[in-house]
Amino acid sequence: MSDxxxxxxxxxxxxxxxVALQNISLKLPRGKLIGLVGPNGSGKSTILKLIAGLVRPSRGSVRVNGRQANRMLASEISYLSELDVLYPFYTVAETIDFNAGLFRNFDMAKAREMMSFMQLDPGKKVKDLSKGNRGRLKIILSLARQVPLILMDEPLSGLDPLVRDSIIQSLISYLDLEQQTVIMTTHEVTEVEPILDTVVAIQNGQLRGMAEVEEIRMTHGQSLVEWMKHNLA
Known part of the structure; x- marks a missing residue:
């Protein structure tokens, strides 16, 4: 198995x-929490869609777990879209049950534990949830899948700081990085920096830098934001 x-x-x-991406070559390691950072429209979401097999490259190749990325890998990838795709008239519990029926690798016990941790009312309808609680529910649906790869497109987008903090805690608590890899796009760089292992900077569809976050701090004496300013200048 490749690293x-x-x-x-x-x-x-x-x-x-x-042109969304231009001649990108990179290798993302297993068992890491990886952040894709860069301005809006830089190509970060396109990278996630290519990995998930939702779109195909115009040129070049994308491989996931040693195989060409395509929709057939959906059973091995959990994909959280930035779009709100929840059914409004389902309750929280019904939404979780529905997803458990879609995916054989859905861990119902883990989903219920996370629902309690995030203080979501199982009987409340999705249409009556705040944006923050809809965000929490989307996180639960993503992390409850027992898959090797979890893709998260702006999971903290538009959420207030208290909600973001609880979601970051859930990422720490409910991920198994011995078995799973997480790749997320995010604008909340300062808040996620403590949990990221690796960062990839994208701008104008081009790879501008990739580094271990600990190396950025220890070797270069920079915060992640400072490193981004240097690479995305």
Whole structure:
């Protein structure tokens, strides 16, 4: 088994009127919490979609667990979209039950434990949840999957600081990094820095830097934000 769970080899992704990624080559290690950082429109979400097999590269190749990325890998990947795709008339409990029926690797006991940890009312309808609690529910659905790779597109987006703190705690508490790898896009860099192992900087569809967060702090004496300013200048 390779040390790398994701490998991009000279990947370019073009949409009709836009080049989203330009000649990206990178290898992402297993068992890490990896942050994709960069400005809006830099190509971070496209990277996640390529890994999940939701879109195909225009040129180059994307491999996940040694195989070409495609939709057939959905059973091995948990993907949290930035979009709100929850059914509004389901309750929290019904939403969890529905997802348990979709995925054989859904850990119901873990989902219920996280629901209690995040203080979600199982009988409350999704349409009546605050944005913060909908965010919490999406996190539960993602982390309850017993899969080797979890992709999270802006899981903290638009959430107030107290909610973000509880979600970051849940990432620490409910991940098994001996068995799982997490790749997340985020703008809340300062808040997630303590839990990230590796960071990848993307700008204008190009790879601008990749480093271990501990190395940034210890070797370069920089915070993650300072490192980003240097690489994304």
């Amino acid at each position: 790398y769970i994701v490998e991009f080899n000279n990947v370019t992704k073009e949409y009709v009127r836009q």
